[in-house]
Amino acid sequence: MMATRRVTIVEVARKAGVSPTAVSFAFNKPHRLNGDTTERILQAARELGYAPNPHARALLSQRIGVIGVLVPQSLYAIYANPFFATFLQGIGSVCDDQDLALLTVSPLDGSLERAIASAPVDGFIIVGLNEHHHEVAPLHKRRVPFVIVDGDAETVPSVNIDDESGAYAAAAHLLANGHRNILILTFETPLEHLEDIFYGVGGRRVHGYQRAFADYGVPWRDDRLVPTLTSFEGGEQSFLNAWEAGTRPGAVLAVSDAMALGVVKAAAQLGLNIPRDLEVIGFDDVPLAALTNPALSTVHQPVYRKGEIAIELLVATLEANVEPKSVVLPTELILRATTR
Amino acid sequence: MMATRRVTIVEVARKAGVSPTAVSFAFNKPHRLNGDTTERILQAARELGYAPNPHARALLSQRIGVIGVLVPQSLYAIYANPFFATFLQGIGSVCDDQDLALLTVSPLDGSLERAIASAPVDGFIIVGLNEHHHEVAPLHKRRVPFVIVDGDAETVPSVNIDDESGAYAAAAHLLANGHRNILILTFETPLEHLEDIFYGVGGRRVHGYQRAFADYGVPWRDDRLVPTLTSFEGGEQSFLNAWEAGTRPGAVLAVSDAMALGVVKAAAQLGLNIPRDLEVIGFDDVPLAALTNPALSTVHQPVYRKGEIAIELLVATLEANVEPKSVVLPTELILRATTR
DNA sequence: TGTATTGTGTAAAAGGTTTTAGTAAAAGGT
DNA sequence: ACCTTTTACTAAAACCTTTTACACAATACA
Numbered sequence: 234m235m236a237t238r239r240v241t242i243v244e245v246a247r248k249a250g251v252s253p254t255a256v257s258f259a260f261n262k263p264h265r266l267n268g269d270t271t272e273r274i275l276q277a278a279r280e281l282g283y284a285p286n287p288h289a290r291a292l293l294s295q296r297i298g299v300i301g302v303l304v305p306q307s308l309y310a311i312y313a314n315p316f317f318a319t320f321l322q323g324i325g326s327v328c329d330d331q332d333l334a335l336l337t338v339s340p341l342d343g344s345l346e347r348a349i350a351s352a353p354v355d356g357f358i359i360v361g362l363n364e365h366h367h368e369v370a371p372l373h374k375r376r377v378p379f380v381i382v383d384g385d386a387e388t389v390p391s392v393n394i395d396d397e398s399g400a401y402a403a404a405a406h407l408l409a410n411g412h413r414n415i416l417i418l419t420f421e422t423p424l425e426h427l428e429d430i431f432y433g434v435g436g437r438r439v440h441g442y443q444r445a446f447a448d449y450g451v452p453w454r455d456d457r458l459v460p461t462l463t464s465f466e467g468g469e470q471s472f473l474n475a476w477e478a479g480t481r482p483g484a485v486l487a488v489s490d491a492m493a494l495g496v497v498k499a500a501a502q503l504g505l506n507i508p509r510d511l512e513v514i515g516f517d518d519v520p521l522a523a524l525t526n527p528a529l530s531t532v533h534q535p536v537y538r539k540g541e542i543a544i545e546l547l548v549a550t551l552e553a554n555v556e557p558k559s560v561v562l563p564t565e566l567i568l569r570a571t572t573r
Numbered sequence: 574m575m576a577t578r579r580v581t582i583v584e585v586a587r588k589a590g591v592s593p594t595a596v597s598f599a600f601n602k603p604h605r606l607n608g609d610t611t612e613r614i615l616q617a618a619r620e621l622g623y624a625p626n627p628h629a630r631a632l633l634s635q636r637i638g639v640i641g642v643l644v645p646q647s648l649y650a651i652y653a654n655p656f657f658a659t660f661l662q663g664i665g666s667v668c669d670d671q672d673l674a675l676l677t678v679s680p681l682d683g684s685l686e687r688a689i690a691s692a693p694v695d696g697f698i699i700v701g702l703n704e705h706h707h708e709v710a711p712l713h714k715r716r717v718p719f720v721i722v723d724g725d726a727e728t729v730p731s732v733n734i735d736d737e738s739g740a741y742a743a744a745a746h747l748l749a750n751g752h753r754n755i756l757i758l759t760f761e762t763p764l765e766h767l768e769d770i771f772y773g774v775g776g777r778r779v780h781g782y783q784r785a786f787a788d789y790g791v792p793w794r795d796d797r798l799v800p801t802l803t804s805f806e807g808g809e810q811s812f813l814n815a816w817e818a819g820t821r822p823g824a825v826l827a828v829s830d831a832m833a834l835g836v837v838k839a840a841a842q843l844g845l846n847i848p849r850d851l852e853v854i855g856f857d858d859v860p861l862a863a864l865t866n867p868a869l870s871t872v873h874q875p876v877y878r879k880g881e882i883a884i885e886l887l888v889a890t891l892e893a894n895v896e897p898k899s900v901v902l903p904t905e906l907i908l909r910a911t912t913r
Numbered sequence: 914t915g916t917a918t919t920g921t922g923t924a925a926a927a928g929g930t931t932t933t934a935g936t937a938a939a940a941g942g943t
Numbered sequence: 944a945c946c947t948t949t950t951a952c953t954a955a956a957a958c959c960t961t962t963t964a965c966a967c968a969a970t971a972c973a
Contacts, residue, residue: 239716241929252953257931267951282714284690288637289929291628293958295579297693299676308665308675318658325648329679334692335648336639336676339669350624352674353637353693374622376579526866581959592923597961607921629959632928 240281249277260285291353300328300547301336301354305361308339313464314491315519316536320382323540324358331548346371356551358382358543363433364389378550382543383434390546390557392539396434399532399564400441400488403514406566407484408449410573412512416482417442418471418492421460438488438516457482461492468495476503483511490515490522490531497529497571513571527570534564580621589617600625631693640668640887641676641694645701648679653804654831655859656876660722663880664698671888686711696891698722698883703773704729718890722883723774730886730897732879736774739872739904740781740828743854746906747824748789750913752852756822757782758811758832761800778828778856797822801832808835816843823851830855830862830871837869837911853911867910874904 246253251274258265259274266274278284291297302324304311311317321335328335338357341348345368349357357379362369364386372379373388381391407415420435439458446453457480461471468487472495475482487493493515497507505511507527515522518533542560549555586593591614598605599614606614618624631637642664644651651657661675668675678697681688685708689697697719702709704726712719713728721731747755760775779798786793797820801811808827812835815822827833833855837847845851847867855862858873882900889895 239929240714242931243929253930254932254953255951258952261931265951270951282711284711284715285931286632286929287691287693288628288631289958290691290931291693291958292626292632292929292960293931295958297628298681298691299693301674307669309662309669312658312662312665315658318652318655322649322652325652325677329647329649332681334641334676334678334688336674337665338674341638341672348674351627351630351638353627353631353639371622371624374580375624521861521864524861524865526864579959582961583959593960594923594962595921598922601961605921610921625961626959629928630961632930632959633961635928 239286240283242283242285245274245278245281245283248281249274257285288353296355297353298332299334299336299354300324300544301338301352301357303338303345303349303352303357303359303362305345306339308337310464311337311339315521316489316491316517319520319536320360320540323537323542324544325540327541327544327548333548344368349377356380356547358547359384361434364391378547380543380546380550382539385433386557386559388557390550390555390559392543392546392560392562394534394539394562395564396437397441397444399516399534399566400438400486401445402441402564402566403486403516403532404442404445405448406568406572407486407512407514408445408451410512412484413451414481414483415457416472416475416480416485417458418461418468418485418487418496419458420488421462421467435488442486461487463489463491465491465495465498468492469499470495472496472499473502485511485513487513487515490517490519490529493529493531493571494521494525497525497527507571508573512573514566515571518567523569530569530572531567532564533567535562538562579626580623582623582625585614585618585621585623588621589614597625628693636695637693638672639674639676639694640664640884641678641692641697643678643685643689643692643697643699643702645685646679648677650804651677651679655861656829656831656857659860659876660700660880663877663882664884665880667881667884667888673888684708689717696720696887698887699724701774704731718887720883720886720890722879725773726897726899728897730890730895730899732883732886732900732902734874734879734902735904736777737781737784739856739874739906740778740826741785742781742904742906743826743856743872744782744785745788746908746912747826747852747854748785748791750852752824753791754821754823755797756812756815756820756825757798758801758808758825758827758836759798760828761802761807775828782826801827803829803831805831805835805838808832809839810835812836812839813842825851825853827853827855830857830859830869833869833871833911834861834865837865837867847911848913852913854906855911858907863909870909870912871907872904873907875902878902 242253242256246256256274259271263271325335336354338348338352359369359379360382361384363384364381379389381389383393419439443453459471461467485496493513496513500507500511515529515531518531522529522531539562582593582596586596595606596614599611603611665675676694678688678692699709699719700722701724703724704721719729721729723733759779783793799811801807825836833853836853840847840851855869855871858871862869862871879902
């Protein structure tokens with residue numbers, strides 16, 4: 234069945250009665266050839282079903298037309314997360330214009346470094362890791378261009394949002410309304426070796442909450458900060474657990490909408506009325522947040538724009554050696570129906 | 574800046590005082606080498622920031638560890654579509670297990686064929702096109718494995734759902750409830766050269782509607798079938814247009830949930846009460862459908878499972894020459910709040 | 914002691930393309 | 944009629960790795 238090998242450039246050349254060089258020209262630099270010859274070559278290629286081998290081509294040109302989005306999570310988790318749906322949409326819109334394909338890369342066999350090394354891409358968009366993370370740093374030596382999203386970077390471009398201000402606004406809103414008994418859900422990372430993933434983002438958000446507590450003179454309680462899986466189920470479970478442990482918060486701050494929506498569901502199960510018995514504020518403003526019932530109050534971040542800027546910075550880096558630029562996008566507190 | 578080239582295997586070999594072959598062995602077949610030597614080589618590689626060039630590696634091994642999902646739409650549209658979010662999630666779950674990365678490929682510069690030819694993948698999952706589509710067919714000659722989803726195929730594996738039965742059930746439900754004035758929204762493809770995209774799926778669904786009309790003795794009216802962009806906005810616009818043209822349907826059948834939800838929104842704008850003044854049934858049962866207000870009645874298809882099966886069939890094909898298998902998954906009418 | 918085996922490493926070929934430098938013929942200039 | 948361009952095409956090098964076949968030494972076998 235697989236008896237015949239893939240057809241190569243020399244077979245096309247033979248069939249068209251020219252050199253392999255001519256075949257290459259016919260595809261890439263037709264002006265270097267007589268029009269008739271080009272046509273004859275292309276015809277032969279069509280009949281043989283020939284197309285230049287992308288790997289061989291990339292080996293020489295150092296360009297493959299693919300950009301990688303690297304996220305320290307499973308592909309399953311990435312595609313389940315509405316944040317990434319919007320984020321990838323922003324990236325995709327620019328890829329469409331630039332004729333790039335989009336590769337989602339996640340840890341290979343547990344190793345991000347191996348995944349990075351074996352991905353056939355022109356550059357990476359790296360989400361949720363710092364520039365100097367030990368699995369990311371080798372990219373530097375290898376001179377593979379990359380940009381950092383939701384992480385710290387100095388020598389490469391980065392895109393972040395003003396997590397702290399957004400979190401501050403959310404906490405301040407609840408505190409101003411008299412809440413003193415607030416449960417806070419922050420990121421927990423499932424995979425052990427990724428201990429510092431999202432540390433940056435989660436840390437900044439929690440820090441914003443803390444600053445608001447301080448400003449309102451409300452004592453901060455570490456036992457009210459519960460690490461939670463970044464998912465609907467995670468939020469649901471965390472709230473249920475807290476409830477069973479006897480905690481009776483009047484409000485919940487969650488560092489992601491997914492968690493927050495899980496809390497909303499858990500509250501409904503417990504017979505709590507939102508927002509009367511419990512107020513909830515999420516983070517991200519995922520499209521779904523505006524559509525649920527009750528609609529979720531949350532901190533909006535421009536996720537789509539974030540993707541757009543990330544890929545724009547990467548493309549600029551690929552085309553020339555630009556100064557690394559750090560972009561910080563604003564956040565905004567959106568009050569819907571899970572707050573009074 | 575880019576003065577230094579990427580570090581290659583020979584530089585590592587030189588630094589470690591061995592041959593390039595030894596370096597290759599250190600990475601791929603450590604048992605062929607003395608343990609100390611392997612360690613010395615790996616150390617040298619680490620210091621130099623070396624990793625084997627994926628393109629060169631793939632050129633020889635004919636394997637790159639990437640599978641491509643080919644959809645005849647822009648990346649922007651793909652990632653905006655909740656259908657694909659779920660579908661890719663199913664694919665991703667298997668890719669996680671198999672250590673594969675996921676490449677989303679869309680037309681390059683308008684040409685699907687060029688996009689296919691230049692994608693560095695081990696195989697394709699092709700959505701919404703038939704096996705013998707003129708831009709897909711060359712894959713055959715080139716012996717690139719692929720599976721077809723939502724399209725016809727004979728010599729390669731395929732995954733489809735029972736579109737006709739699902740559509741029949743939806744139409745029958747409305748007809749049984751006495752509706753005679755039903756507006757039907759079907760697929761319109763934006764890009765001209767993709768005239769037959771989704772023809773298969775759209776055609777099958779419309780055919781199911783028609784069969785129900787026939788069974789209920791209701792005359793079919795082609796002017797009540799309006800081609801609509803597969804999006805929220807598309808559905809909204811189509812319904813608004815029909816309304817302005819004086820059409821006053823009592824129910825709407827849409828071949829996708831996105832369209833159906835657009836109709837729901839348009840109806841609200843027009844002051845219509847759903848389901849009292851207008852009943853709507855979508856298709857797909859996107860996660861969002863259960864969450865909107867009112868929740869959407871629709872035809873459920875197992876999208877996640879569809880992705881899973883597609884990638885499983887592809888992986889099987891990559892590993893051995895298996896018989897092409899055609900899987901057809903069941904659909905189910907789900908009545909929520911947009912029907913009485 | 915001689916032979917077979919195992920362990921450790923290397924040279925060279927293969928994988929398929931693009932690019933560079935160059936050749937030969939035709940066209941253009943005076 | 945001679946020199947310069949231009950046109951049309953080709954040979955060979957380069958891209959970087961892995962694999963195959965082979966070499967040499969050390970050990971095991973009998």
